[in-house]
Amino acid sequence: MAAFNPAFDPTIVPSVDAVREAALNVRSxxxxxxxxxxDVLTNELGVEVWLKLELENPTGSFKVRGAFNVLAGLSAEERRAGVVASSAGNHGLGVAYAAKAFETPAMLYVPRTAPQVKKDGIRTLGAIVNDEALDYDAAMVLAKAHAERHGIRFINPCLGLDLLAGQGTVALELLEQLPSVGTVLICTGGGGLLGGMGAVLRMLAPQVRIVGVQSEETAAMTKSVHAGHVVDSPVTPTLADGLAGQIDADALHIGQQCADEMLLVTEAELGETIAWLHRTLDLKVEGAGAVTVAALRHGRVPSLSGPVVAVVSGRNIDESRLHTLLSTY
Incomplete structure (x- = not known):
């Protein structure tokens, strides 16, 4: 793959130095x-495959990295005032975790369809949950209005230099762990992880092929990148609830500059992969975190160049949903 020099907008994509500073917060x-x-995927695909197990992080996903970095950068006064965020669930867990660590009041707006395990987890960490919104985008509208009304920090789940710097620490770790990485598959919703990791990989390892993966029912980024402009996507039921929602022009910039390609998996492929990961690798993975492995297992990634790394992020799946998938596939 021919590397290119990205034209990053510095107001959207963080610098490598900012990610390195965030790493100090994350490692704390x-x-x-x-x-x-x-070994199973390596043998099946004929190319070396590694899994970056973000689902083992506190709160079960990469989201806690960015949330903690945001809270670490706030002033004492801002922390006392509190923070608000919108989330499909995992960002909310990350914000709640960081808020508890910094003794900061936190309000989370999530869609009523968010998995109960995520809503319960946020409340257990001490944050307040409002789940009145019909969907993820409606929850964001409510959260932004709350931030404006109370004059407090709104922590966007997918955008913000401090947030993306935190997410980019995944790539710094990866380059330390496997300097020879050839392809990285990144679970992609609004572009937070893609932007953070892309900021590092494009500058420090431009030879690495970056593949963003979504499900067909959470395809806002893929459709927009392919069209060259923001495309609205219908809100439909999906196993990948953590990737749901629309994107804006800033997120599109991330997709255009940080992904060599955007790929989609079907809901059936995703469901089968969640069940396969549980049975074969003893990993409990939610849909948003399983899209990368689904793309590999179902032949969605052409011309694999190894070593291949699939980011697996998100263990917060309701037991009832998991049991249904295990009985189906």
Whole structure:
């Protein structure tokens, strides 16, 4: 793959130095997430495959990295005033975790369809949950209005230099763990992880092929990148609830500059992969975190160049949903 020099907008995509600073904050509360070679996938695909196990982080996903970095950068006065965020669930867990660590009041707006395990987890961490919104985008509208009404920080789940710098620490760790990485598959919703990791990989390892993966029912980024402009996507039921929602022009910039390609998996492929991960690798993975492995297992990634790393992020799946998938596939 021919590398190119990205034209990053510095108001959207963080610098590598900012990510390195964020790494100091992240390492203060969690070790590097494990990178584990998958012998099963390696043998099946004929190329070396590794899994970056972000689902083992506190709160079960990469989201806690960015949330903690945001809270770490707030003033004492801002922390006392509190924060508000909108989330499909995992960002909310990350914000709630960081808010508890910094003794900051936190209000989370989530869609009523968010998995109960995520809503319960946020409340257990001490944050307030409002789940009156019909969907993810409606929850964001409510959260932004709350921030404006109370004059407090709104923590966007997918955008913000401090947030993306935190997410980019995944890539710094990866380059330390596997300098020879050839392809990285990144679970992609609004572009937070893609933007953070892309900021690092494009500058420090431009030879690495970056593949963003979504489900067909959470395809706002893929459709927009392919069209060259923001495309609205219908809100439909999906196993990948953590990737749901629309994107804006800033997120599109991330997709255009940070992904060599955007790929989609079907809901059936995703469901089968969640069940396969549980049975074969003993991993409990939600839909948003399983899209990367689904793309590999179902032949969605052409011309694999190894070593391949699939980011697996998100263990917060309701038991009832998991049991249904295990009985179906």
């Amino acid at each position: 509360f969690m070790p590097a997430s494990r990178l584990e070679r998958s």
